[in-house]
Amino acid sequence: MIDGKQYITKIIKEQTQLEEELILDCIEKPKDSKMGDYAFTCFKLAKIYHKAPAIIAQEIYEKLNLQQDEWFEKVEVVGGYINFFINKVAFIKNVLQEQDFGMIKPYKIGEGKNIVIDYSSPNIAKPFHIGHLRTTVIGGALYHIYEYLGYHVIGINHLGDYGTQFGKLIEGYTRWKDEYDIEKNPIDELTKIYVRINQLCEEDESVLQACRDNFKKLEEGDAYCTEIWKKFKELSLKEFQRVYDLLGSKFDSWNGESFYSDKMEEVIQKLEEKGKLITSEGAKIVDVGKDMAPCIIQKSNGSTTYATRDLAAILYRARTYDYDKAIYVTSYEQILHFKQVFTVAQYLDLDKKYVDGLEHVPYGMVRLASGKMSTREGTIVKLEDLLLEAIQRARKIIEEKEPQLENKEETAKIIGLGAVVFNDLANNRMKDEVFDWDEVLNFQGETGPYIQYMYVRTKSVLEKAKEPDLDASQIDYTVLGDADAMQIAKLLEQFKHILIQVTEKEEPSILSRYLIDLSQAYSTFYNNHKVLVEEENVRKARLYITKVVGEVLKKGAELLGMQMPERM
Ligand code: ARG
Numbered sequence: 001m002i003d004g005k006q007y008i009t010k011i012i013k014e015q016t017q018l019e020e021e022l023i024l025d026c027i028e029k030p031k032d033s034k035m036g037d038y039a040f041t042c043f044k045l046a047k048i049y050h051k052a053p054a055i056i057a058q059e060i061y062e063k064l065n066l067q068q069d070e071w072f073e074k075v076e077v078v079g080g081y082i083n084f085f086i087n088k089v090a091f092i093k094n095v096l097q098e099q100d101f102g103m104i105k106p107y108k109i110g111e112g113k114n115i116v117i118d119y120s121s122p123n124i125a126k127p128f129h130i131g132h133l134r135t136t137v138i139g140g141a142l143y144h145i146y147e148y149l150g151y152h153v154i155g156i157n158h159l160g161d162y163g164t165q166f167g168k169l170i171e172g173y174t175r176w177k178d179e180y181d182i183e184k185n186p187i188d189e190l191t192k193i194y195v196r197i198n199q200l201c202e203e204d205e206s207v208l209q210a211c212r213d214n215f216k217k218l219e220e221g222d223a224y225c226t227e228i229w230k231k232f233k234e235l236s237l238k239e240f241q242r243v244y245d246l247l248g249s250k251f252d253s254w255n256g257e258s259f260y261s262d263k264m265e266e267v268i269q270k271l272e273e274k275g276k277l278i279t280s281e282g283a284k285i286v287d288v289g290k291d292m293a294p295c296i297i298q299k300s301n302g303s304t305t306y307a308t309r310d311l312a313a314i315l316y317r318a319r320t321y322d323y324d325k326a327i328y329v330t331s332y333e334q335i336l337h338f339k340q341v342f343t344v345a346q347y348l349d350l351d352k353k354y355v356d357g358l359e360h361v362p363y364g365m366v367r368l369a370s371g372k373m374s375t376r377e378g379t380i381v382k383l384e385d386l387l388l389e390a391i392q393r394a395r396k397i398i399e400e401k402e403p404q405l406e407n408k409e410e411t412a413k414i415i416g417l418g419a420v421v422f423n424d425l426a427n428n429r430m431k432d433e434v435f436d437w438d439e440v441l442n443f444q445g446e447t448g449p450y451i452q453y454m455y456v457r458t459k460s461v462l463e464k465a466k467e468p469d470l471d472a473s474q475i476d477y478t479v480l481g482d483a484d485a486m487q488i489a490k491l492l493e494q495f496k497h498i499l500i501q502v503t504e505k506e507e508p509s510i511l512s513r514y515l516i517d518l519s520q521a522y523s524t525f526y527n528n529h530k531v532l533v534e535e536e537n538v539r540k541a542r543l544y545i546t547k548v549v550g551e552v553l554k555k556g557a558e559l560l561g562m563q564m565p566e567r568m
Contacts, residue, residue: 008038009023012060035078042054042060057080061077088489089477091490095489109150116325117146117154118158118327118329119143120140123165124233124236129380130368130386130435131366135329136243136244136247140247141511142327142502142503153252155250159256161256165194166214167211168197170211171211172193173193186232197211215303239384246417249561260312260316264312266312268298270347270348271297277297283297284298288343311348314348323357326358327360328361362430364433390416391412394415415448418563422560425508450519451515451519454519456565458550459566462547462550470544484521488522491518495556508560512560515560518553521549
């Protein structure tokens with residue numbers, strides 16, 4: 001596959017002996033296609049040649065001698081720019097022929113590299129709420145994309161299954177277990193117990209002490225506390241799993257915070273050896289600089305903290321997975337926590353590679369536009385309810401628009417869930433999100449259903465055509481030399497670069513945006529060009545583009561964590 005930028009770099013290098021990096025730096029993609037597909041800007045070269053950019057542009061242009069080059073339709077000098085217009089037919093042919101989209105094999109870019117992604121990670125015995133949607137969906141998308149690029153990915157659900165709150169839950173459960181049916185509705189009932197015991201703790205200091213003792217006992221392996229804690233965990237996981245099944249989320253490890261209960265001693269020892277542990281008001285802390293609060297490693301009663309468990313997890317993950325990058329996907333509320341933890345990680349005697357590989361990937365908050373979903377003001381919206389509502393709403397839309405559709409149940413599920421997932425990935429992850437049903441499920445907007453709809457259109461065009469042998473090598477590319485086809489080809493050429501950009505910025509919205517652009521480009525192409533025309537060569541060429549667009553849309557959606565319906 002010829003890459004336009006690379007090609008221009010090569011020919012300029014041959015004639016000028018300029019450094020490759022410098023040349024690459026001078027090549028732009030003009031926003032306005034009237035300025036060409038690529039522009040070589042000569043402003044940076046003025047210092048080297050001691051000449052005006054316009055003169056440099058003219059001189060280089062003359063040296064290039066491009067009359068014979070079939071890769072360009074036209075090359076012209078405008079001021080300090082050399083504008084390159086790529087031959088559309090040659091370009092489209094190149095993209096469609098050399099990139100075998102139908103059988104996109106995972107790329108090899110990441111071969112030999114290990115990526116740990118810590119995501120979703122809800123807290124046991126607490127509601128799996130709409131705020132956890134983002135980590136689950138963003139983490140899941142990153143997982144698929146890294147894997148597709150050839151990395152070895154380890155997805156970890158670092159469950160919040162440890163800490164003082166379990167001491168409280170054990171206390172509440174022991175007191176009132178007969179009043180609550182936690183088998184039937186575990187998380188709701190445990191939440192009620194948690195609220196009630198917290199109130200009691202506030203009124204009665206001795207209850208609070210009992211709760212603290214319970215957690216201490218749990219840490220020491222007490223049989224009774226461990227048994228109840230295990231029960232809470234199993235029941236919670238069963239409930240979480242229903243959400244994961246809906247979203248198709250998979251994890252390679254479920255090692256949560258409790259997994260590190262016997263691995264924190266080493267952290268404390270190492271910090272002690274380095275002379276980094278300071279005792280302050282009975283607690284052990286590490287000073288992490290003037291602009292951050294100190295990192296608490298051990299509380300005054302001897303209990304460990306969330307941060308200590310994260311430090312133990314870093315040691316474990318470095319040794320177990322030999323990671324090149326360890327990514328943590330959480331809301332931006334935890335920025336300080338990870339800053340502290342990553343700073344302290346420098347003192348654990350780890351290879352520098354592992355410290356440098358730590359990366360927090362924060363995201364913004366979700367708010368519901370209409371309070372309708374929430375049962376009471378201020379109550380948390382459970383993720384499962386939200387997903388089920390999405391399916392139900394999609395079902396209603398299908399019933400109105402397409403009542404005779406087969407597989408309505410399955411299609412509603414794909415559309416409803418796809419809409420929620422896409423919505424969550426549509427914008428820059430740091431942006432706070434307002435969740436508005438009308439926007440999420442708008443088939444005309446920049447939404448999941450819009451992409452699904454465009455995919456279904458490619459499918460139905462191909463089905464109507466009944467053209468079994470569409471092969472890239474048999475297409476007459478000369479009939480595709482128009483601006484609309486060119487726009488599609490340019491986007492197709494970008495697919496791989498888009499995925500790489502996603503991993504450089506840990507930003508799946510780059511792919512979401514791309515899929516919208518590709519859908520819109522196909523929509524324009526489809527509106528301006530009849531696909532099922534008489535002339536066989538024209539029909540086949542347009543069908544082939546249709547097929548490739550459909551395949552890339554489907555692959556892209558899959559990478560984001562969405563499915564495609566076959567009809568809608
Ligand atoms: N359980 C935490 C929460 O719900 C998120 C855990 C993120 N991962 C980590 N290694 N700290 O807020």
